[in-house]
Amino acid sequence: MSGDRSPPARRRVLITGIGLVTPLGLDAPATWGALLAGTSGIDVVRSFDASGFPVRIGAEVKGFDDTRVERGLRRYATRQHRFALAAAAEALRDAGVAPTPETAAHWACIVGAGMMGVEFADLAAFQRRAAPEGVLRPDRVAEPASAVAFARNQPTAGLALLVRRFGIQGRAAAMHTACASGGQALGAAMRLIRHGTADCALAGGFDAMLNPIGLAGFCLLGALSADNHDPPRASRPFDRSRNGFVLGEGAGFLVLEAADVARRRGARAYAELAGDGNALSSYRITDSHPSGRGPIEAMRHALADANEPPEAVDYLNAHGTSTPMNDRSECAAVRAVLGAQAARLAVSSTKSLMGHLIAAAGAVEAAICALAIRDGVAPASANLRQPDPDCHLPFVTGAPQRRPIRVALSNAFGFGGSNNCLVLRAAPAA
Amino acid sequence: MAVRPVTQTEIDAVFGGVADIIADALAREPAEVRPQSRLIADLGAESIDFLDIVFRLEQAFRVRIARGQILEDARGELSEDEFHRDGVLTAAGLARLREVLDEVPAEAFAPGLRIDDVPLLFTVETFCKVVVRAAPARAGAP
Numbered sequence A: 001m002s003g004d005r006s007p008p009a010r011r012r013v014l015i016t017g018i019g020l021v022t023p024l025g026l027d028a029p030a031t032w033g034a035l036l037a038g039t040s041g042i043d044v045v046r047s048f049d050a051s052g053f054p055v056r057i058g059a060e061v062k063g064f065d066d067t068r069v070e071r072g073l074r075r076y077a078t079r080q081h082r083f084a085l086a087a088a089a090e091a092l093r094d095a096g097v098a099p100t101p102e103t104a105a106h107w108a109c110i111v112g113a114g115m116m117g118v119e120f121a122d123l124a125a126f127q128r129r130a131a132p133e134g135v136l137r138p139d140r141v142a143e144p145a146s147a148v149a150f151a152r153n154q155p156t157a158g159l160a161l162l163v164r165r166f167g168i169q170g171r172a173a174a175m176h177t178a179c180a181s182g183g184q185a186l187g188a189a190m191r192l193i194r195h196g197t198a199d200c201a202l203a204g205g206f207d208a209m210l211n212p213i214g215l216a217g218f219c220l221l222g223a224l225s226a227d228n229h230d231p232p233r234a235s236r237p238f239d240r241s242r243n244g245f246v247l248g249e250g251a252g253f254l255v256l257e258a259a260d261v262a263r264r265r266g267a268r269a270y271a272e273l274a275g276d277g278n279a280l281s282s283y284r285i286t287d288s289h290p291s292g293r294g295p296i297e298a299m300r301h302a303l304a305d306a307n308e309p310p311e312a313v314d315y316l317n318a319h320g321t322s323t324p325m326n327d328r329s330e331c332a333a334v335r336a337v338l339g340a341q342a343a344r345l346a347v348s349s350t351k352s353l354m355g356h357l358i359a360a361a362g363a364v365e366a367a368i369c370a371l372a373i374r375d376g377v378a379p380a381s382a383n384l385r386q387p388d389p390d391c392h393l394p395f396v397t398g399a400p401q402r403r404p405i406r407v408a409l410s411n412a413f414g415f416g417g418s419n420n421c422l423v424l425r426a427a428p429a430a
Numbered sequence B: 001m002a003v004r005p006v007t008q009t010e011i012d013a014v015f016g017g018v019a020d021i022i023a024d025a026l027a028r029e030p031a032e033v034r035p036q037s038r039l040i041a042d043l044g045a046e047s048i049d050f051l052d053i054v055f056r057l058e059q060a061f062r063v064r065i066a067r068g069q070i071l072e073d074a075r076g077e078l079s080e081d082e083f084h085r086d087g088v089l090t091a092a093g094l095a096r097l098r099e100v101l102d103e104v105p106a107e108a109f110a111p112g113l114r115i116d117d118v119p120l121l122f123t124v125e126t127f128c129k130v131v132v133r134a135a136p137a138r139a140g141a142p
Helices: A028-037 A079-095 A120-130 A147-152 A157-166 A178-195 A212-220 A259-264 A293-306 A324-343 A358-375 B008-025 B047-061 B069-075 B091-100 B115-121 B124-134
Strands: A013-021 A107-112 A171-175 A200-208 A249-258 A271-280 A315-317 A346-348 A407-414 A418-425
Touching: A013 A028, A013 A079, A013 A178, A013 A259, A013 A358, A028 A358, A079 A157, A079 A200, A079 A249, A107 A157, A107 A178, A107 A358, A120 A147, A120 A212, A147 B047, A157 A171, A157 A200, A171 A178, A178 A200, A178 A249, A178 A271, A178 A358, A178 A407, A178 A418, A200 A358, A249 A259, A249 A358, A271 A293, A271 A358, A293 A324, A293 A407, A293 A418, A315 A358, A324 A407, A358 A407, A358 A418, B008 B047, B008 B124, B047 B124, B069 B091, B069 B115, B069 B124
Parallel strands: A107 A171, A107 A200, A315 A346, A315 A407
Antiparallel strands: A013 A249, A013 A271, A200 A249, A271 A418, A407 A418
16 A cells, blocks of 8 residues: 655545445445446336337336425425435435534535426426416416415425535535536535645435436437336447446435544544646537537546555546547546556446436445445446457456555536546555 | 304314315325314414415315405404504404404413414314304305
């Protein structure tokens, strides 16, 4: 194990708790277990009638119990908020720590907030009331309506619920950078702790776009796989025949603590959150730059931030959406950044089994990297039968790969050109 | 009295509907919603919930309830200054409020009661009376 490579006196940030609500499982152990077993969370959409849609498959969270959300808050929380509250609660329980009146001002909450502000049921109710024939009726709009329904559909609602539920009084902010949001939230929280603004943070992402409008929107963009006949195989990142991503939903939360604070209370750490790199592609609304320049910069910055050279990287959890464009440009970027190491590390995209969790993806996938480091196992990239020659990286196929993982990278690239890379590292010895 | 008296019969006629709405709006079991239950202290309501509850009562009972109705009823012909000063109810204001909210125990109307704290006094029965007073001359729900 190498010695302390960070610049002198920089505060290190440890991951001490993980909470997950995903299409693979309703908590972190279930999700991790299903991932390693190669179980797919992708199926025909069942939560609404998608029979008329060109894409009828998705990665739904199955059997979520709403009573996991405190009764007094339930009416203020839409589906994505409920995922967030449950995952955050699990992370805090897992870490064995929570804000107290004495420490609350030193806690931060930074989230990747769900892309769809409005819950479909509330939108449908509004349309029935205020535009029953499809035309907005000003007299109806002005009538009294449910203030609670209005409030829970504000983009700020999730963050407000989290800080209130867990008594956080330091700093709170939400990222809205599409699929990069979850990763950027973790990076921002890490920096707050490094900087001393916070000692601890509840950081993560949540999203629930599997509803008629969310699904229709991505269908319109032509971004989704329409392999309705074979849902478990639809998400096949890096495969020659890949044809789009599968829309998922869920939440992932991590408890981050300054190493000195964590050590003082005898906390157990999964890993260190060691580096955060962000770069903008500033290219097009949905296309990624073919040269991979945004992702290249993000990965380089992240490694520099973590003070790790390219040859140190053991595992990459790729953004790997299974779109023709992303997977190709991501692989080009990885080869450009990692050089010779690009032939030696393990690479997988866990979207192959759980789909794309959009604003939650970056956080969930960072958590998976932390688990990979803890257990010394890289999950497989499912459905990779014929690698695209343009996607030439050492993917883990078939069974998960057992190998020590000291340094892992997690990529999260978003529509609109935000690119995030996080570096996780085996926790330094106490 | 500043407002018309409400009989126990009238209250009983609307209680079921009012209690159901309040229970639903506040995610409470119907058994928890009793006439004397205070909306904030006992049932966990916030100001946003009051907006929702009033909206639902208006829909269910087909009445119109103005925002701040209860304080308006209490103020009656008193001017704003005669009713409260610097956010605190005057003696006259307090007396009028006590008449309107005669379902609330007398101890709640202590001198120094702030106008912003008046909603803390509201019970389920308070809203039954609001509905009855807002209804047409006949008692009972549609």
